[in-house]
Each structure stands twice: as structure tokens, then as C-alpha cells.
Amino acid sequence: MSAHTAVHESTVGHEWRGRAGMIGLIIAESSLFGVFVVAHLFYTGKSVNGPYPNDVLTIPVIGTICLLSSSVSVALGARALGRGNVGRSGAWLLVTVLLGATFLAGTAREWHRLIYRDGLTIATNLFGTTFYPLVGLHGSHVIVGLVMLGLCCVFAATGALRAVHAARVEMVSWYWHFVDGVWVVVFTVVYLIGR
Amino acid sequence: MSVLSPTLMSPEAAARRPWLEHAHDWVVTVDHKRLGILYVVSGLVFFVVAGIEATLMRLQLAWPGLHIVPPETFNRLFTMHGTSMVFLVGIPIVFGFGNYLVPLMIGARDLAFPRLNAFGFWIFLFAGLLLHWSFIGGEGLSGSGSAPAVGWFAYAPLTSRAFTPGNATDYWNLAVFIAGVGTIGTAINIVATTLTMRGPGMTLGRMPIFVWTMVTVSAMTLFILPPLSAAQIMLLLDRFLGAHFFDTQAGGSAVMWQHFFWFFGHPEVYVLMLPGFGFVSEIIPVFSRKVIFGYATLVAATVSIGGVALSTWAHHMFVVGMGTGLNAVFALSTMLIAVPTGIKIFNWLATMYGGRIRFRTPMLFCCAFLFQFLCAGLTGVMLSVAPFDWQLSDSYFVVAHFHFVLIGGLLFAIFAAIYYWFPKVTGRMLSERLGRWHCWLLVVGFNLTFITMHGQGVLGMPRRIYTYPADRGWEMWNLVTTLGVPLQIVAVLIFVVNVAVSLRRGERAGDDPWDAWTLEWATSSPPPEYNFETIPVTTSRRPLWDMKHPDDPDGPHE
Numbered sequence: 001m002s003a004h005t006a007v008h009e010s011t012v013g014h015e016w017r018g019r020a021g022m023i024g025l026i027i028a029e030s031s032l033f034g035v036f037v038v039a040h041l042f043y044t045g046k047s048v049n050g051p052y053p054n055d056v057l058t059i060p061v062i063g064t065i066c067l068l069s070s071s072v073s074v075a076l077g078a079r080a081l082g083r084g085n086v087g088r089s090g091a092w093l094l095v096t097v098l099l100g101a102t103f104l105a106g107t108a109r110e111w112h113r114l115i116y117r118d119g120l121t122i123a124t125n126l127f128g129t130t131f132y133p134l135v136g137l138h139g140s141h142v143i144v145g146l147v148m149l150g151l152c153c154v155f156a157a158t159g160a161l162r163a164v165h166a167a168r169v170e171m172v173s174w175y176w177h178f179v180d181g182v183w184v185v186v187f188t189v190v191y192l193i194g195r
Numbered sequence: 196m197s198v199l200s201p202t203l204m205s206p207e208a209a210a211r212r213p214w215l216e217h218a219h220d221w222v223v224t225v226d227h228k229r230l231g232i233l234y235v236v237s238g239l240v241f242f243v244v245a246g247i248e249a250t251l252m253r254l255q256l257a258w259p260g261l262h263i264v265p266p267e268t269f270n271r272l273f274t275m276h277g278t279s280m281v282f283l284v285g286i287p288i289v290f291g292f293g294n295y296l297v298p299l300m301i302g303a304r305d306l307a308f309p310r311l312n313a314f315g316f317w318i319f320l321f322a323g324l325l326l327h328w329s330f331i332g333g334e335g336l337s338g339s340g341s342a343p344a345v346g347w348f349a350y351a352p353l354t355s356r357a358f359t360p361g362n363a364t365d366y367w368n369l370a371v372f373i374a375g376v377g378t379i380g381t382a383i384n385i386v387a388t389t390l391t392m393r394g395p396g397m398t399l400g401r402m403p404i405f406v407w408t409m410v411t412v413s414a415m416t417l418f419i420l421p422p423l424s425a426a427q428i429m430l431l432l433d434r435f436l437g438a439h440f441f442d443t444q445a446g447g448s449a450v451m452w453q454h455f456f457w458f459f460g461h462p463e464v465y466v467l468m469l470p471g472f473g474f475v476s477e478i479i480p481v482f483s484r485k486v487i488f489g490y491a492t493l494v495a496a497t498v499s500i501g502g503v504a505l506s507t508w509a510h511h512m513f514v515v516g517m518g519t520g521l522n523a524v525f526a527l528s529t530m531l532i533a534v535p536t537g538i539k540i541f542n543w544l545a546t547m548y549g550g551r552i553r554f555r556t557p558m559l560f561c562c563a564f565l566f567q568f569l570c571a572g573l574t575g576v577m578l579s580v581a582p583f584d585w586q587l588s589d590s591y592f593v594v595a596h597f598h599f600v601l602i603g604g605l606l607f608a609i610f611a612a613i614y615y616w617f618p619k620v621t622g623r624m625l626s627e628r629l630g631r632w633h634c635w636l637l638v639v640g641f642n643l644t645f646i647t648m649h650g651q652g653v654l655g656m657p658r659r660i661y662t663y664p665a666d667r668g669w670e671m672w673n674l675v676t677t678l679g680v681p682l683q684i685v686a687v688l689i690f691v692v693n694v695a696v697s698l699r700r701g702e703r704a705g706d707d708p709w710d711a712w713t714l715e716w717a718t719s720s721p722p723p724e725y726n727f728e729t730i731p732v733t734t735s736r737r738p739l740w741d742m743k744h745p746d747d748p749d750g751p752h753e
Contacts, residue, residue, distance in 0.1 A: 016390070024387060032425050039440065
């Protein structure tokens, strides 16, 4: 093998540095969520006192629809920036932020109802013990994503966001897709299996 | 100002700068070499602290019925010793070497995310100081200040508020959690660097074995450390918000903590050991003047150890009563992992076989490593047999086993690495004469302490007891165990003197004092901040051999 072909063999594009880092972060985060999911599954049906999931949980339809469709809008936003259209990109990112915020508002209403009407807190029983940390961990990731997306919107509005930043916004969109994917798992575990 | 790096100045100009500017440079640095040095040096400082804790414990246990330290203090000592040695000594030293060497070995100018790297180091140091602050800041049972006393694996329900009031356990929980965050960041960094920043020609199949071990353990870290962090979040919620994760009275499970902890804890041993294997795999060929034997099998063994290690954790829990099925599965997976590990031993032996061996200090440490790590592995296979483990679990036999792994194996490999790469890092050689004293005293002291420790273990002495009656036949074993300690202390002191003296007066090393073959020796000692003036082109597994012998390159033989 000549040295010349070897030069081409391992030259990896600069953008892959960030992608590799984001994939690493997503693996680590999945592993973090995995343990909370395992704990929730393991303790399903083992609460020694109520309220039980059947009595108090309702399926968050609107929030789920909003969050899942925000994956589409963030992808459109990242793609628009890749094509150099900052205005369109900012608009789609703003749509994503609004959809994510709607999801969070739904969670907030659900928690308020659970705590004040149904009297379920983290200390009430095993259901509360596993429900709040799992859904809350996901919610905190939504908040982090909203902060990053919100900053992108602000930068788009002030003109600081340019087409050269497309690779970075793409990373934000990867993170957001991950947060959405986690919700699919959490939704299944908490609202379908656990109920 | 720090804009001008000291390496870009003449040595005289650098020497004239006030110490505050030097310190400032070290604090704000994002250079992987400086951060690597900071990691290793802070790891060694914590090593001395945790070593003093071990010495106090050995004094307490030297003879039946002694009261050198109070019982509560004894519990704190073994907790702090274990926690420090794993999280503040093993991990930072291993990742520190990875920090320093990985970019140099693959022909890169830095890690992928230099600022994340700096963040990882400083948050680790903060975690170490937070843990040790517990000696002063915890409001303990006695009010005399308290360090955590729950053991380094902090089993539930001992960690619940009912059994450990005060904040000592929270210091353990938060400090280890914070250290874990830094380690995850560094692991992501090393994976991204090795995958995307290798220099021209540095294919995966040509990477030095040490880089292979670092990328394997970094990938493992991404899978195993977050579960520990998750379990620690659960513990925090249990202790502060009244959650019931590990609260058996509300239906929670204390055994779940054990599963989560050992899902991290056992692979963690391999996270520490594999880079040790990496050191040995770099050093033995250079001092045997031969190419490493079976490069491909070594890489395959490294990766398969990394994979199998994820499924052996519950062999720490045979005595919990998991049932025959699970016991069998975990016994078998534990025996299975001995196979790739055994392959590596044969790789190293076959590399030495027929070589022109130079017994310089790094090689001496590697030879001691081979014998001691073999013993450690053999007792490991013994303990994988569940019925045997039922007899000896939580006895000093287990303590002897894992100290053989982590001292006889890892620490000897780390010292070999320090003697080997010190010339590259500082530009000076360590004294060969002091190095020999260091190695031989440590070999004698270590084996005196830890071979005998198997003895009191087989005779039934449980670990973590404060003292013991005189009629059990444990006295002589314990006395000999403690007698090995002063030899080890002298050995470490000789090492400290060696470093201090050689830093100023050591023989100049030059770029390549060992006539080695990997890329870090192709640049100056110490390397400039940008590592290489021109990025070297790799044409085989021994790029520097090819540069030195253009008439006889390695490529055609691979």
C-alpha cells in the first residue's frame, strides 16, 4: 500500500468531530435514562399503597403530538440553514421552541394535578418514586434543548446565526431528536406498560 | 501574558517569569499535555493521602486488640481509602496518561474538545477536594467532623437517612457523582479524538495498543458510568426528598443498588486495567527489541474484554442469593473473561521470547507486573466459582485478590509508564539506580503484604473488621501483612526523591532515549504545544521505525 492512498484512508472531515462527540453524549445519556427506565419497570405494580397509575394517569395526547412533530420542524430548521436561508431556519426553530414549550406546559399541568388533586408525590409510594424522576429527567432535557433552540432563534433574529453555523445547529437538532426518542420510550413505559 | 506559551519562549525568558504567571498558565491551559500532567500529579497526591489511610488501617490490624484509631475512624478510613483509590487515583492517572499520549500517538495536535478536557480536570479536582472536605465539614454523629463511613460501594440500606444521619454519606454521593461527570466528558473526548483526528496513514489497524485500550475503556465508560450517576441521583432523592428507591419498607429493593453499583463497579476494574495492559504492550516490545507479538489478537482481546466486562457484574453478589440460574450465568461470564486476558499474557511472553531484553526500570516493573497480574487473574478465576466465593466473599482473600489486580497489576504498570514516558514529558531521565531500588523494594513489600493477606482470608478473617480476638490464628498473618507496609512506603519515598532530583539534575533525555517506535518519540522532549511541526505520515504500526530505517520499512511484514 503506498503512502499516498494511506493519506486519504484516515482523513475524516472536521464536521465528524462534533458528530462523534454528540453520538458519545447520546450513548451516555441513553445509559442514564436506561437505569431509570429499568427502575420504573422493576417497580411497576409493586406500590404498597395508592394512588396507583390506573387511578390517576391520563395519556398526554396533545403534549406527545407536539413533541414528536417538533422533530420535523427542527429538521426543517437545520436543513434551511444548511441551504443558507437564515430567516426560514429561525422560523422553524421558533416553531420547535413553541411545540416543546407546549409539551412542557402539559407536563406542568399534569404534575400540578397529580400533586394537588391526587396527592401523589415522590414520597407517596413506589409509583411516585419512579414516575417523577423518570418524567422529570426527560423534562429537564427538554428544558436544556429549549434553551439551546431558543438561543439559536435569538441569534437568527439578531443576524448572528449564519450558514457557516449549519453543522452546529445540526448538532442541536440531533440532541432534540434524541430527547424525542427518549419520550417514545418513556411514554411507552410509563403510560402504556405501567398503567 | 498567557497568550505567549512558555514553550514558545527561550528557556531563560521562561525562567525569569514570576511564578504567578506560571501558575496562571497552568490554570487556564487547555493543552492536552498540561492537563494530562495535572491529572497524573493530582492522582499521585491523592494516592499518597489514600496510602496514609491504608497505613493507619494496617497499624490498627497489626496485632489483636489494638486501639490505634477509634472504630468510627476506622470505618471512615477504609471508605475514604477505597473511594479515593478508585475515583481519585486510578481514573485520573489512567485518563491523564490517555490525555497526554493519545493525541501524540495518533499524530494529532490536541484532543477533539480541549475546553471540555479542561472542564473535566477541574471538576474532577473539585470532586476530590469536596470528598476530603468531609473530614472537616461533615456534621457527624459525634460532632467531631465526619468522612463517609459506608464503604466504597455504599450499600443500601446503610446509606439511608435512618442509618447514616448527617451529611457524610452525601459527601460521598455528590463527590463521586461530580467526578463521574468529568470522566464522562473526558471519555467522549477520547472517543471522538481517536475516531476523527488520526493523522494521515494512522488507520485503526495501525494504532498503538495503548490507544486501542484507551478508546475501548472510554467507550465502556459511556455505558457504565451513567448508571452509577443515575443510582446516585436515586440515592440523593431517597435521602432528601423521601423517595423509596432503596427503601425496603415501602417495597423498594436494596439489592437494586447492588446491581446498579456493580454494573458500574465491575467494568470499572477493566476501565482501570486495560490502559495498564496498554502501557505494558507499549513498553515490553521496545525493551525486547521486537515487534509486539500478535497485534491483531491483542486488539481483539482488548475489545472483547471491554464487551464481556459489561456482563460480569453480579459475581460481586453471589452471596446475596440471586438463585442458581443467575449465579451460573455470571460465574461463566467471569470465567470467560479470563480467556482474552490469558491471551494477552501469552502475547507479552511471546514478545519477550527470543528478544534482546534490556532490563531498564520500565521493563523491570513490567516483569513484576507479569508475575503479579497472573496471580491476580488466577485468584479471580477461583472467586468466579460461586460455591468457592460463598466461602470467601467479604473475607481478606477478596481484599488480597483485588489489591493484587490494582497494585500488583495496575500500579506496577503505572510506575513502568512513569519511568518510560517521564523523559518525554520532562526532557530528563529518571535515575536508573533509584528506580531499581524503587522497583525491588515495592516488589518485596507488596508481596509480603498481599500474599500473606490471602492467608488470613482463607482462615476466615472478614474484611472491614476493626479488630479481632487473639485465638483465631490470624496474628502472624496480620503482622507480616503490616510489616510489608514500611517497605512500600520507602519505595514510594524513593520514587518521590527520584522525581524531585531528576527534574533538576536528571540526564538529558533527547527526543528518543529508548530507541522506540511510536509517534510521541518523533517530536522533541518535552513536545511543543502544537506537538508536531509537520504532522507525521504513518506507514505501518511502527511509524518511527520506518522513519529511522527507510531502507527496511515495517509495512511489507505486517
